[in-house]
Amino acid sequence: MGLTIYGVAASRAVRPLWAATELGIDFHHVPLPYQGGATRTPGFLAINPNGHVPVVVDARSEGDVVVWESMACALYIARHHGGADGASITPATPREDAEALRWSIWAVTETEADALTLLMHRMVMPEARRKPELADAAERRLAVPFRVIEQHLQRQQALGQTFLAAARFTVADVCVASVLNWTRASRTLMHAHPLTHDWIRRCVGRPAHHAVKAI
CATH class of the missing domain: 3.40.30.10 (Glutaredoxin)
Structure with a gap:
């Protein structure tokens, strides 16, 4: 096994x-x-x-x-x-499980394509091959889902919870941060959505993420 x-x-x-x-x-x-x-x-x-x-x-x-x-x-x-113990990344309640499911699927359907376009045409591709107009259009489209997650994080903050599904880091944060981390190439999005920017930085700053990136 x-x-x-x-x-x-x-x-x-x-x-x-x-x-x-x-x-x-x-x-x-x-x-x-x-x-x-x-x-x-x-x-x-x-x-x-x-x-x-x-x-x-x-x-x-x-x-x-x-x-x-x-x-x-x-x-x-x-x-x-994982153990549904309220301490690990595993959802411990039906609400946490629902948050993990909906935000993970949301990240793919609402943000991933544009986040990847932004990353490629702002940072990854050789400068001669980048198309700034594609990155700009993706950035404009991403403003809509960014408002959605920023508002969610505002509501979570009011409840004393600083992550997507709970007060602790869960698999919901793993899934969504792995996509939205690509958007840090946009100063405009980060400046306009400070809670989301801070949440992304806290997620990707975790030791486990650093360990994986070093593999």
Whole structure:
């Protein structure tokens, strides 16, 4: 029995890697790159026919459990390898579980594409290949979901809770911060949404995140 996580940390695999590291559980890491055809081999396609990382394979007594999609991987690890004790990243109540589910899916549907565009065309791509107009358009669109999360964090703060689902850091924060961290390339968004900016910095400043990025 054991947990295996496929994918390099410099990919969406950071989400399950971060969740597992926060929980302090043992796992086997296969740092499979997402470029160069490594995810298109017959062996890997037998695990994930979509040909993408991350993938989590959980060898259990009743048989292997295979999980695709980065958010699902992180949520699965938190739910089945953590304790719902109100201290770990695992949701401890139905409300916390609901927050983790809705915010993780929200991050993918409302922010991820534009966050990646912003990152690529403001920071990652060689300057000669960047298209500032694409980054600017993504930044304008992101202003809408940023208002949503800023307002949520304001409500959480009023309740004495400084994270998305609770007073403590949970898998909801793992999933959403892993996306919104890409938007720190936008000074405009960070300045206009100070609670969100502070929350992102606190999340990615955690020792577990630093440990994963060093893998």
